[in-house]
Amino acid sequence: MNQYKYIYFLGIGGIGMSALARWFRVNGYEVAGYDKTPTPLTDTLIAEGMAVHFTEDVEQIPSHFRANPDQTLVVYTPAVPKSHAEYVYLTENGFAIQKRSQVLGLLAGRMKTVAVAGTHGKTTTSSMVAHILRHAGVNCAAFLGGITQNYGTNFLLNEPADDLSEVVCVVEADEFDRSFLTLYPHLAIVTSTDADHLDIYGDKNAVLDSFGKFVSQIDADGVFFQRAGLTLTEKTRADVREYSLQQGAYRANNLRIDDACFVFDLVYPGDVVGDIRMIVPGFHNVENAIAAGAVALELGLSADQVRDGLNTYRGVKRRFEYILKSDEFVLIDDYAHHPAEVEAFLSSVKALYPDRELTAIFQPHLFSRTRDFANEFAESLSIADHVWLLDIYPARELPIEGVNSDLIVRNVRSKTAILRTKAELPDVVRKTRPRLLVTIGAGDIDGLLPLLRNSLLASK
Numbered sequence: 001m002n003q004y005k006y007i008y009f010l011g012i013g014g015i016g017m018s019a020l021a022r023w024f025r026v027n028g029y030e031v032a033g034y035d036k037t038p039t040p041l042t043d044t045l046i047a048e049g050m051a052v053h054f055t056e057d058v059e060q061i062p063s064h065f066r067a068n069p070d071q072t073l074v075v076y077t078p079a080v081p082k083s084h085a086e087y088v089y090l091t092e093n094g095f096a097i098q099k100r101s102q103v104l105g106l107l108a109g110r111m112k113t114v115a116v117a118g119t120h121g122k123t124t125t126s127s128m129v130a131h132i133l134r135h136a137g138v139n140c141a142a143f144l145g146g147i148t149q150n151y152g153t154n155f156l157l158n159e160p161a162d163d164l165s166e167v168v169c170v171v172e173a174d175e176f177d178r179s180f181l182t183l184y185p186h187l188a189i190v191t192s193t194d195a196d197h198l199d200i201y202g203d204k205n206a207v208l209d210s211f212g213k214f215v216s217q218i219d220a221d222g223v224f225f226q227r228a229g230l231t232l233t234e235k236t237r238a239d240v241r242e243y244s245l246q247q248g249a250y251r252a253n254n255l256r257i258d259d260a261c262f263v264f265d266l267v268y269p270g271d272v273v274g275d276i277r278m279i280v281p282g283f284h285n286v287e288n289a290i291a292a293g294a295v296a297l298e299l300g301l302s303a304d305q306v307r308d309g310l311n312t313y314r315g316v317k318r319r320f321e322y323i324l325k326s327d328e329f330v331l332i333d334d335y336a337h338h339p340a341e342v343e344a345f346l347s348s349v350k351a352l353y354p355d356r357e358l359t360a361i362f363q364p365h366l367f368s369r370t371r372d373f374a375n376e377f378a379e380s381l382s383i384a385d386h387v388w389l390l391d392i393y394p395a396r397e398l399p400i401e402g403v404n405s406d407l408i409v410r411n412v413r414s415k416t417a418i419l420r421t422k423a424e425l426p427d428v429v430r431k432t433r434p435r436l437l438v439t440i441g442a443g444d445i446d447g448l449l450p451l452l453r454n455s456l457l458a459s460k
Contacts, residue, residue, distance in 0.1 A: 001106060004029065005029065005030060005071045006029065006072040008061060008090075009021050009031070009076070010084065011033075011034070012033025012042065012045060012052055013033075013036075013038075013039050013045075014077055014100075015147075015154050016077075016100055016145060016172075017033075017075065018044075018045060018155070020075060020107075020143070021050060022048065023107065023141070023155065025050060032062050034052070057086070069093055073103070074090050074095045074096065074098070075097075075103050076099060076100070077099070077100055078177055099179070100179070101179030101180070104183075108143075108171050111141065111158075111167045111169035112167065113171060113184070113186055113187075114129055114170045114299075115171045115180065115185035115214075116129065116172055116173060116189045117174075117191070117214055119193060119340075121192055122173065122189075122191060125189060127315075128313055129142075129170050129189075129292045129295050132292060132301065132306060132309030132313070133170070133296065133299070136296075136301050136309060138299070139158050140156065140158055141157060141167060144170075146335075148314075149314035149316065150312070168299065180214050181213055181217070186218070186219045186223075187223050187225070187298060187299070188224050189292075193207060193208055193211045194340050211235075212235035215238070220238065221238075223238055223239045223240075224236050224238040225241050226241070226243075227287070229247075243291050243294055245286060249268065250268050250269075252286055252290060253265045253266075253272070257351060257352065260352055261277050261278060261279070263276065264278075266289070271303065272303075273297075273306050273307050274303075276311060279311070279314055279315070281320060282344065284344035292310070293306045296309065320348070321333045321334070323453050324453050324456060329435055329437070329456045330435065331437050332349065332439075333438070333439045333449055334440050335441070336440050337364075337442035338373070343379075343383065346360060346380065346384055346438070347383060349436070357436065358386070359386040359436065360386070360387050360388070360439075361420070361439045362387065363392075363440070363443045363445040364389070364391075364392045364393065364405055364408065364441065365392070365442040366392070366396075366397055367399060370404075370405070371400060371403045371407070374411070378409075378411035379411075381412050381414065381417075382412050382414050387416070389417070390420060390422060390441075390445065391421070406419065425448060425451070425452065426448075429455040429456060429459070433459045434456075437456070
C-alpha cells in the first residue's frame with residue numbers, strides 16, 4: 001500500500017466502498033471516484049473533500065491520477081460492468097485494479113481483525129461489536145454494511161497508532177461473491193449459513209463450502225464463535241465457542257419483555273453479565289448481542305463495559321427501525337430479505353405487540369431469490385395478520401419469465417394477502433389505519449416511509 005498516493009473508486013457510493021474511501025482519505029491518500037447516481041453518501045464524500053462524478057467519462061478521472069498509474073490504485077465493485085468506459089481505460093493503461101474485498105483484506109490484515117459473517121445478522125452484530133469497543137474506549141476501526149444510529153456512519157476510524165497490530169478492526173464479512181475469503185481474522189463470528197445468493201453459489205452445499213473456507217482462515221490461535229447448530233467446527237483450527245439464545249457456552253438467561261424492551265442476562269463461561277436492556281428489540285437481536293458480547297469479553301472488556309455498550313447500542317438504519325411510535329400507531333421498517341430474517345423480524349414484532357393486528361408490506365428482492373424461496377417467504381409472512389405484496393425489486397437482475405410476487409402471495413395464510421402498488425399504498429394506509437404497520441425488504445421500499453408515516457398521522 002505504501003507505493004500508492006492516489007485511490008480511485010469505481011462505484012464509490014456503495015455502502016462498503018464509501019467506507020473504504022473515507023479510510024483512505026483520513027489516512028492521507030487523495031481519493032476520487034465515479035458512481036452512477038448522487039446519494040446522501042456521495043454528498044458526504046464530496047463534503048469531506050473527495051472528487052466524485054456521475055458521468056461515465058474518462059476525462060472526469062483527475063488528470064494527475066491518469067498521469068501516474070504506478071501511484072494510483074483503482075478499487076472497483078463488481079456492480080460496475082467490465083464494459084464501463086472508465087474500467088476499460090484503466091485496465092488497458094496498466095493501472096492496478098482490485099475489488100473492494102481484496103483491498104479491505106489488505107487493510108484488515110495490518111490490524112487485529114474481528115470478522116462477522118453470516119447470511120443474516122452480520123450487519124447488526126458487527127456494528128454491536130464496534131459500538132461496545134468504541135464505547136469502552138478501545139482503539140478500533142470498523143467497516144460496516146449499514147449506517148449505525150449511534151454514529152451516523154458505516155465507518156469508524158481508529159486513532160493513529162505506531163503499531164497497527166494493536167488496533168482492533170471490525171469487519172462485516174460478506175459472503176456475496178465470496179468476498180469474505182480475502183480476510184484472515186483473529187476472531188470471527190458466523191451467525192448463520194442458510195442458503196442464499198443461489199444465483200452466485202448454485203446450491204446450499206456451495207454456500208456451506210464457502211463458509212468452511214472462511215473459518216479455515218481464522219488464526220490458529222484465534223477464536224471462532226459459532227451459532228449453536230451450525231456445522232463448521234471441523235473446518236477450523238481456531239478454538240470454537242458456541243452461542244445462541246438458549247444453548248452454548250454463551251447464552252441468554254431470564255429473557256423477558258419489559259416496557260417494549262428485551263431484557264436478559266448474558267451467561268458466559270464462569271460468570272454472567274446481568275440485566276442487559278436492549279434499546280433495539282427482537283429475539284434475533286438478543287442473539288446477535290450475545291455473540292457481540294462474547295467477542296468483547298474475549299478481547300478483555302469487563303462485564304460492566306459489555307453491559308454499558310449493549311444498553312447504549314441504538315441499532316442500524318433499516319434494521320428494526322422505528323419510524324413512528326405512539327399509543328395509536330407504530331410503524332417499523334426492516335431490511336429483511338431472506339425468509340429466515342422475515343420470520344425473525346415478524347415474530348419479534350408480534351411478541352412486542354401481542355394485542356395489535358400486524359400489517360406487513362413486503363417488497364421481494366431479486367427475481368432469483370423470489371423463485372428460490374417463494375414458499376418459504378409465504379410461510380414467514382403468514383405470521384402477520386395482513387400482508388401487502390409489492391412488485392419484485394430487481395436490483396442487479398433482469399426479469400425471469402413466470403417469476404413475480406404472485407408466487408408468494410397465493411400461498412400466504414394470513415387473514416388477508418393482497419398485491420399492492422407503491423402508488424396506492426399511502427391512500428390505503430390512510431383509509432385502513434393499521435395500528436401496527438411494518439415495511440420489509442432490501443429494495444427501495446424505505447422511500448415510501450415518509451408518505452406512510454404522514455398517512456397514518458393524517459388518519460387520526
